[in-house]
Amino acid sequence: MAKRPLADLVTIARRARRNAHAPYSRFRVGAAVLADGEVHAGANVENASYGLTLCAERVAVGAAVASGARRLAAVAVASGTDEPTPPCGACLQTLAEFGGADLPVVLAGKGGRRVETTLGELLPRAFSKRFL
Ligand code: THU
Secondary structure (H helix, E strand, O other), X not given: OOHHHHHHHHHHHHHHHOOOEOOOOOOOOEXXXXXXXXXXXXXXXXXXXXXXXXXXXXXXXXXXXXXXXXXXXXXXXXXXOOOOOOOOHHHXXXXXXXXXXXXXXXXXXXXXXXXXXXXXXHOOOOOOHHHO
16 A cells, blocks of 8 residues: 555544544544545544444444445544554454455554554454354
């Protein structure tokens, strides 16, 4: 994946982060996924019934799937922390449903802080349909 598309994905994730509904944790997260050349954004959506909270990554994957995509090409996650935050375990498993170990994942924190990694690095030995 070229540098430029990943940078664009981060910009879209950062923009989506502004729309996060996070009145309880105040921890805003934005995500963007590239699939079939289209970018789909997500933000975390919290609920007064805390356990119903949706993470930004799963909202973005849901948007991609709802528009017909099944194969992710890249993912960006934007949070406001000094150390860029990785997707939670549930989101990693959801990403693994639609992306392989080589799926590029870029984590963006405060300012220009970036970590470029892969799904395989974040979720080694993922459970998948091959075990079913
Ligand atoms: N959150 C995400 O949106 N993505 C993650 O991968 C980790 C956590 C959200 C959920 C909740 O609204 C807030 O961050 C604090 O956990």
